[in-house]
Amino acid sequence: MTATVFKAEGLTKTYLTGDVAVHALRGVDLELFEGELSVMLGPSGSGKSTLLNILGGLDTATSGLARFKDLQLTGIGEHELTLYRRHHVGFVFQFYNLIPSLTALENVALVTEIADDPMRPEEALDLVALGERQNHFPAQMSGGEQQRVAIARAIAKRPEVLLCDEPTGALDSKTGVLVLEALTTVNRELNTTTAVITHNAETRKIAHRVFYFHDGRIARMEVNKQRLEPHEVKW
Amino acid sequence: MNALDKKLLRDVMHIWTQVLAVALVMAAGVATIIIAIGAHRSLEETRAAYYERYRFADVFSGATRAPASIVERIGRIPGVAVAEGRIVKPLLLDVEGMPEPASGLAISLPEGRPPHLNDFFMRAGRLPKADAGFEAVIAERFANAHKFVPGSRFEAVINGRKRVLSVTGIALSPEYIYALGPGDVMPDDRRFAILWMAEETLEAAFDLDGAVNSVSVKLMKGASEPAVIEQLDQLLARYGGLGAYGRKDQLSHAFLDSELEELKGMRNVLPPIFMVVTAFLINMIMTRLIALEREQIGLLKAVGYGRAAIAWHYVKLVLIISCIGIVIGYGMGQWLGHGLTRLYARFFSYPFLIFDNSADVFILAAAITIAAGLLGASSAVWHAAALPPAVAMRPPAPTAYRTLMIGKFNPFAVFDQMTRMTIRHMIRRPVRAAGTLLGIALSLSVLISSLFVFDAIEFMIDMLYFRADRQHATLFFSDDKHMRTIHETARLPGVIRTEPARAVSARIRHGHLSRRVSVVGKPAGAQLSRVLDLEMQPVAMPRSGIVLSDKLARLLDVTTGNYVTVELLEGRRRVFDVVVAGKIRSYIGLLAAMDMDSLNELAGEGQVISAVHMAVDTSRTEALYGKVKELPAVASITLQRVSLARFRDTLAKNITTMMLVYTSLGVIIAFGVAYNSARIQLSERARELASLRVLGFTRAEVSRILLNELAILTVLALPIGWVGGYSLAWLVAKGLDTEVHRIPFVIDRDTFAWASVVLIVAVALSALIVRLRINKLDLIAVLKTRD
Incomplete structure (x- = not known):
């Protein structure tokens, strides 16, 4: 049995927008295991991103418990959350969020400079097959390339978890495959626990585990007996 | 209110702190225009009215002793409208409770009528009578300094004899708006008095029966002053004429003139600085705002708003900001103007001094400010109006950065990523970086040029009182004495x-x-x-x-x-x-x-x-004063120590006030520039900073990136500000360089240091406020939106 990396129990999140309370999470229980790649599916507003943000230390829960290994994520302070992100978590977003004034290599170095045991930035770029483009600025790269730089940046510190919020959302299918391949490569080679939010249901086939979200809850969970490679998935 | 105007108001509310920072700079500009022009007018117009009403003469001359009939002959000189003779004699005064003797100037009053020329404003009491002993109307400042009222008495040495003078009235004269005692460098109300006494009394006291020793002349319109002076000198030559002179050489008038010159200098230097900074700040804000609202502009155009409507929309924003600045500036100008008037009241005796509030100054100040604002906004507004809607609706092209490779050498390699980001960001927007740098440098220049006056004054005091005139006291005789008198003075006590x-x-x-x-x-x-x-x-x-x-x-x-x-x-x-x-x-x-x-x-x-x-011997000064008060030949005595104390006291009060004002103005510029620059960077780079926070950078580290740029620009601005301050100080010294006084152009190293410290604190403060905003960055919201 592989070790539990994340454990959430009865997690809720309520936002107040003006006078309206939006219940983004209505009691979520889940477990993510070491080295697994999980895919989270569900319509917009079903709570996927909120959960990911809480697990990644970007947001706090209204009630319930969330734990990363031995670290209780619910109830700790801002500074601890920052350190948690710095040392344990890698993020990939739909809109890359690269620093425009730094080259690909420098964007990765930004993280390796503050990490405890990072890989070399070049190595991280090689992992996402971008070794050749390391001296280009974001404005000089395609969307897919930028997203792969973002992945390289996220994994360069050898994070224990990689959280991806619609990493292929802004990309065409061909480019999306390249990005997913980068993710599976990282997951396989570095044994990084990975969670990917997507709107593309076919993507579930590359995962170990699939969570279906509905209305702030996890409606069901599937474990894939047979996984596909990204290029085998039909889009 | 239409929808677009609602948007406008909300825009203003959204960026209110930036609006306020710019408005303060504008306000400072408005205030300096108002006080420089307002105070100039107050002084000039009040002086003109005062001169007019009390018939201040145009030409003056002293003589040893001239027959009173000479006045009639003077009146016949072509170009002379009115001529009048009088007796003007120095007196030594002995006021109870003040050990040192005071100096006075006794002026004769014709019997039974006000003088034709150089009349005075009676604040209280009545004119002196000839048959009632020694009566005098005294100048208001001297009266106030000693709490004299009509009926008070004090002693005076009149032509060698001690007399008791009784005060019959209190007055102010246009001839002595700035009343400087003999040998003094600052007016000393305690130690210098003007006294108006009956002609007959002075004639008798000074053996000048039927004679005058001072002549005043009012010229006809268009008369040639030099021609009249020449003829007057010829007429008075045989009566010991001391050389006639016009208002230009009349002490009080000349001092006022030099003050007016200074105000003119202030008007020419300060407002332009504020207006340049205003234009730059407006440019910075509008450029950013229009970049942020690019898609909205596209949408507005798509639904049918024309270029003019878009341009007018943003012009209105500039007008709103300007109006806020103008209103604050009016308040500041009023407040500072009244302060300045009070300051003048310490130097100048006017029966009234009203700060000029005429509408045209306010309109002028407003017009200049709005013009500066519109000029600053012009390129951004033009850009917004010209933006084709299809282009506007597309996101802007990503910002292109370049590596600056020198051959194979990457000059950035020595820096960490954070520093590289900062430097590339500055290089990417060189105009804004240069503008920020220049704004900060200008503020430092203003600070240096205001603080330098302290150095100049200290240098002047050292030179005047400790290197040049090192005596403790100077006795002035009423007439020239033979050299041997020196032996008598050497025998005085102490x-x-x-x-x-x-x-x-x-x-x-x-x-x-x-x-x-x-x-x-x-x-x-x-x-x-x-x-x-x-x-x-x-x-x-x-x-x-x-x-x-x-x-x-x-x-x-x-x-x-x-x-x-x-x-x-x-x-x-x-x-x-x-x-x-x-x-x-x-x-x-x-x-x-x-x-x-x-x-x-x-x-x-x-x-x-x-x-x-x-x-x-300073331990024996009281004995010396006592003896001097009895010496018939002494017209006045100057005491260096009293004079220095007075000099320091007056300057300390006035200069401290002025310095506070100027330092605040410098700080306002520094704050306005630094705050806006940091805020706009924060707005442009919020995404970058949020990304870094997500990656695990702490708030302090993220703030460093943003504030590094400000820090680098501030450091670069220091030497430029020092040079600018040096030049501005030179201009200030030049502005204060008149025939009546000058200040030395010396700046201590400490002044550069202090000005820099004040600047750095102001910049740090604005950085701190922006830093608080970084803490509030909404990481998720920023990252979930497309740039």
Whole structure:
């Protein structure tokens, strides 16, 4: 049995927008295991991103418990959350969020400079097959390339978890495959626990585990007996 | 209100802190315009009205003793409208409770009518009567300093005899708006009085029955002043005429003139600085706002708003910001203007001094401010209006950065990623970086140029009181005395050392240029009262030749080795040519000095002196004062220590106030520039910073990136600000360079340091406020939106 990396129990999140309370999470229980790649599916507003943000230390829960290994994520302070992100978590977003004034290599170095045991930035770029483009600025790269730089940046510190919020959302299918391949490569080679939010249901086939979200809850969970490679998935 | 205007108001509300920072800079500009023009007008117009109402004369002359009938002949000089004679005599005053003697100037009043010229404003009481003993109307400031009211009494030495004067009234005169006692550098209300006494009383007291020793003339419109002066001098020559002079050389008038000049200087320097900074800040804000609203502009155009409507929309925003600045500026201007008026009240005696509030100044200030704002916004607004809707709806092209490789060498390699981001960001927007740098440098310049005045004053005090005039006291005689009088003064109690001095009124000419000055004779080897050369070394008076203060030399366009013509205006009124033997330093008035013996020789009146400088045993000053009050020959006494204390006190109050104002203005610029620059960066880079926070950078680290740029620009701005401050200080010194006074152009290193510290604190404060905003960055919201 592989070790539990994340454990959430009865997690809720309520936002107040003006006078309206939006219940983004209505009691979520889940477990993510070491080295697994999980895919989270569900319509917009079903709570996927909120959960990911809480697990990644970007947001706090209204009630319930969330734990990363031995670290209780619910109830700790801002500074601890920052350190948690710095040392344990890698993020990939739909809109890359690269620093425009730094080259690909420098964007990765930004993280390796503050990490405890990072890989070399070049190595991280090689992992996402971008070794050749390391001296280009974001404005000089395609969307897919930028997203792969973002992945390289996220994994360069050898994070224990990689959280991806619609990493292929802004990309065409061909480019999306390249990005997913980068993710599976990282997951396989570095044994990084990975969670990917997507709107593309076919993507579930590359995962170990699939969570279906509905209305702030996890409606069901599937474990894939047979996984596909990204290029085998039909889009 | 239409939808677009609602958007406008909400835009303003959204960026209110930035709006306020710009508005403050605008307000400072408006305020400086209002106070410079307003105060200039207050002084000038009040002075003009005061002169008019109380018939201030145009030409003045002293004489030893002229028959009263001369006045009628003077009245017949072509161009003279009114002429009047009077008696003006110095007195020594003994006021109870004040050990040191005070100086007074007694002016005769015609019997039974107000004077035709140089009338005065009676604040209280009545005119003196001739048959009621020694009655006098006294100047208000002296009265206030000693709490004298009509009915009060004090003693005066009148022509060698001690008399009790009784106060009948309190008055102010246009002739003594700035009332400087003999030998003083600052008005001293306690120690200098103007006294108006009945003509008959003074005639009797000074043996001047049927005679006058002072003449005032009012000119007809269009009359030639020099022509009248020439004829007046001819008429008075045989009666010991002391050389007529116009208002330009009348002390009080000249001081006011120099103050007006200073205000003009302020008007020409400060408002332009604020307007330049205003234009830059508006440019910075509008450029950013329009970049943020690019898609909205596209949408507005798509639904049918035209170019003009879009342009007008953003122009209105500039107008709103300007209006806020103008309103604050009006308030600041009013407040500072009244403060300045109160400040003037310390120097100048006006019966009334109202800060000029006329609408045109306000309109002018508003117009200039709006113009600066619109100028600053013009390129951004033009860009918004010209943006094709299809282009506007697309996101802007990503910002392109470049590596600056020098061959294979990457100059950035030495820096960490954070520093690289900062430097590339600055290089990417060079105009804004340069503008921010320049704004910060300008603010430092304003700070230095305001603080430098302290250095100048200290230097001046050191020079005036400790290097040049080192005597403790100076006795001025009412008439020139023989050299042997010096022995009598040496016997006065507490006197350790004496040094004679001679002063003769003269007109110095060089070609068509001339100035009326007092030529001072100094004995060889003078130790107490010395003149210093431009290198601050005491000048050994040449046996032949004259030394001139550099200002006087400049006015006469002469240099060492040139000859000037000296026309003595006293005694035998000799005229002689003399070589300019050197230039000397002086900060007050125009100074010409010669060897005393040669001056006496050239004047042809034997060995005479007009004053004695004394070094005094300070433990015996009271005894000395007591004795001096009884000396018939003494017209007045100057006390260096009292004079210095007065100098420091007045300047300390005034300069501290002015410095506070100027320092605040400098800080407002620094704050406005630094805050806006950091805020706009934060707005542009929020995404970057949020990304870094997500990656695990702490708030402090993220703030560093943003504030690094400000720090680098501030450091780069320091040397530029120092040079700018040096130049601005030079301009200030130049603005204060008039015939009546100047200030030395010296800036201590401390001043640069202090100004820099104030600047850095102001920048740090604005950075701190922006830092608080970084703490509030919504990481998720920023990252979930497309840039």
